[in-house]
Amino acid sequence: MSVPGGGAAAGGPGPPGVRVEAVLREAAPRALAALVRRFGNFETAEDAVQEALLAAAAHWPREGLPDRPDAWLVRAASRRMTDLLRGEAAARRREERAAARTPPDELVAPSADADAAVPAGDDTLAVLLLCCHPALTPPSQVALTLRAAGGLTTAEIARAFLVPEATMAQRISRAKQRIRAAGGRFRMPPEGERDARMRAVLHVLYLIFNEGYTASSGPDLQRAELTGEAIRLTRAVHGLLPGDGEVAGLLALMLLTDARRPARTAPDGSLVPLAEQDRARWDRASIEEGTRLITGALARARLGPYQAQAAIAAVHAEAARARDTDWPQIVALYELLERLDPGPVVTLNHAVAAAMARGPREGLALLAPLAGDERMARHHRLHAVRAHLLEMDGDAAGALAEFRAAARLTTSVPEQRYLRGRADRLAAMRQDARYG
Structure with missing residues (x-):
């Protein structure tokens, strides 16, 4: 989410606006999970969280980050959810008063009738699994993932894929309607479906990264906002599933590939092919992290396609010159x-x-x-x-x-x-x- 302005009040390392943006993107799926647990309506909850994110983007750079960003978002989204679900002013006032009296810890905790199939801390993964529901087409999965799990606005997603905002809004709306019609629920899938659903999640993250690394259309070769979001979300999944070899392989592949980004374009924006790149400009920190990840995954996990691709990328990264490959x-x-x-x-x-x-x-x-x-x-x-x-x-x-x-x-x-x-x-x- 592009945060307008930004001042010293935002605090934290890095530019204030960037700090706010990072907090918002990390908090978005957790806020969405809290609302879905409370109200049980993914479609409307996602709209409410989006409006809360926009409100935070407007207020936090001026007023500073709240002590509990997650609770702030849940409180704001709960109020908007009330507006969306209950039109009567009296009902809205009752809900707002209740939200104002509720301690922050209770705001982010599951309600008594929450779906216990989502373990604590797995909110991001559960949101990703729902966004990658098998009833959706890959383009719809990508769009919904970027909005619900990534916290990007519809306008930002539309700009990234060079389509009108109205077109992207329709795509996201239809995706949520299809999930509802298919009976999709905010919960971890049954054991027999989990592997297939996880493959879909990894494929969607791979698609987002590839579109960012080599844009399929438009004036720019790369879209760093998409590669960065794909890496952030994959890193989050790896944190939840550290023993999954394919998750580690995908993260390693992204890091090793993205490490070349500074050398892929000339000053005029033109493409520089791999064999002609100045390898001194490659990001050594990303290469080292990616190499550690794939080395560890190959040593402990059953080999999968993302690990094989990461191993290929690591061989390229090892060569100081193209002719040494x-x-x-x-x-x-x-x-x-x-x-x-x-x-x-x-x-x-x-x-x-x-x-x-x-x-x-x-x-x-x-x-x-x-x-x-x-x-x-x-x-x-x-x-x-x-x-x-x-x-x-x-x-x-x-x-x-x-x-x-x-x-x-x-x-x-x-x-x-x-x-x-x-x-x-x-x-x-x-x-x-x-x-x-």
Whole structure:
């Protein structure tokens, strides 16, 4: 949530506005959980918490953080919940007087009829599980997660995904209605459903991170607010489930990947590919934390897809220079990943690694089956990778055509510029060769 202004009264380390924003985002799912326990209405409770967050964003930078931010939010949201559920002024006044008399500790405690299936301290996880309800599509899961668990406003989510605010508001409203129609409840799922629901949560966090790391459209290559939120929420889940290897693997993958962010763009905002990045600009603290996480997860947990991807990212991070990359090890890890979680994107990345380890024709052979995959045939990344491998193989004409095709298909302005630049360079080289 973008906090306007901010003054010294906000207190705490870092800029005051940033401190308030961090507290709000951490408190949002706990406040939502308290309201759902009390009133039993997720849809309306989420609206009430959003309004309480907006009120806090307006007041806290001027007045300072309250002693109990969670209780402040619950009190404000409870009052708004009363307004939404009971239109009569007398009823509203009674609820506000009751809230004003209630000690803070009681405000955040479950009511007598609370759903005991949500253990104390697991509020964030329970909110994430509800936001990732199987009745929702992945885009709806992402939007609802960012709003209910992340505390972002509808306007902020709409800006992040470059859609009108009204469109995003409708998406979030429909998502909450679908959860209600499907009988979704604020509770930990039964044991038999828990693994599948956790996979959905991790997938949604992965999608949020990827959209932030390489924006699918628009003028900017990256959206740090999304990568930061994905890392924050994944770190929260890891804190609740420290023994889960895939949660640790996903957090490690995010940290190791996000560590490259400072080197991924030139001063003019254009894309700098991995092989050309100044690795001295990579975030060493994130690399060290990510490496510790994946090393520990691999030692104690059953291997999963996120751990395999994190291991690949760690191999990249170990290389001081691009030419020092251990490509044979990366190929072996991609072969393992294809057994764990086969898919066209894995094959695409495997082809790049194979080309670097064994030559471009090996990579082109792995790419060949993807031409018939409907999910990839119109995807710019397939054309971009093929262009890169054709250029490595000396086929300038083929690479030029593929770079141009990739540039036409992507909706990311920095990627378009990069791909067109590669095509223009090849075209100029062919022109020079013809007349030189």
